[in-house]
Amino acid sequence: MARPRKPLLSRERIVETASVLVDAEGLEAVSTRRLAAELGVSGPSLYNHFRNKDEILDAVADAVSAQVDLSMFDEGDGRDWSTALHDWAVSYRAALTEHPNIVPVLARGPGRRPAGLRVADAVFGAMVRSGWPPAQATYIGALMRYFITGSALGSFARGFVDDETAYDPADYPHLGQAHLLADRQQKVDEGAFETGLRALVDGLAVQYAAMVRA
Known part of the structure; x- marks a missing residue:
């Protein structure tokens, strides 16, 4: 029998399939057994590409990080640091709201994930170039990640039920x-x-102006 022109399995196929499962059913839906069944392969064959489920979820998370626009941090882009920070945050949240079930993995930080590290590097580098001390640039990166991932972890509005009798004015x-x-x-x-976001960026702008005057 002729060999298939394309390999039956690849990292990309595994990540794509895992991403679909996470989006549709949540993190609990991902297991090596379930993925193997979805891909039509034997379970052990997954270990040629990933050591375990956590590595697969890391790869799914990194694929989401790769969707975040970082162009506003390019040196020739022309946006000031506060506008760039705002626009990046909007792009980051947009990526997370498309894939909310993977947010708990992203919230743990970039670890060794290449796209996640590029995001962290771009934010830190842009803040330092703009005149923020390295320590403050680190705090800003952490602050923004807390705010953005926190906003994507749940919905305030969905926390209320569509039943006016549930909220007795008494x-x-x-x-x-x-x-x-x-x-x-x-x-x-x-x-x-x-x-x-506006409150955060405007507050940072006040701190920045005070720092420059000092």
Whole structure:
């Protein structure tokens, strides 16, 4: 029988299949047995490409990090550090909201993941070039990761039920409209993110101006 022109298995196929499972069913859906079944191969063949499930999930997370736009940090881009930081955060959150189930893995930090490390390197490098001391640039990178991944881990609006009887004004006098939040999830969550992001960047700008004057 003729050999197939393309190998039956590759890192890319494994990551793509695992990504689909994570997006559809969550992290718990990924196992070497399940992946092997989805790919139509034997379980041990996966170990030619990944040592274990954690490495596969790391690769899925890194594929999401690779979707984040970093062009605003290029030296010739022309945006100042605060605008670049804002625009990058918007791009980062957009990638995470497309793949919310992988956020807990991303929230652990980049580890050895190449795309994740490129993100960290780009943010740190841009802040230092702009005049932030290295320690402060590190704090800014950490702060932004906390804020962005935290915003993508859950939905404030989805935390309320679409049932006005659940919010008796005798008990919750200020939640008379809370039952409407679930239906307005995207608007509420995007508005909250932009409000928080502006507050963070504007606050950093105040610190930066004080630092420059000192």
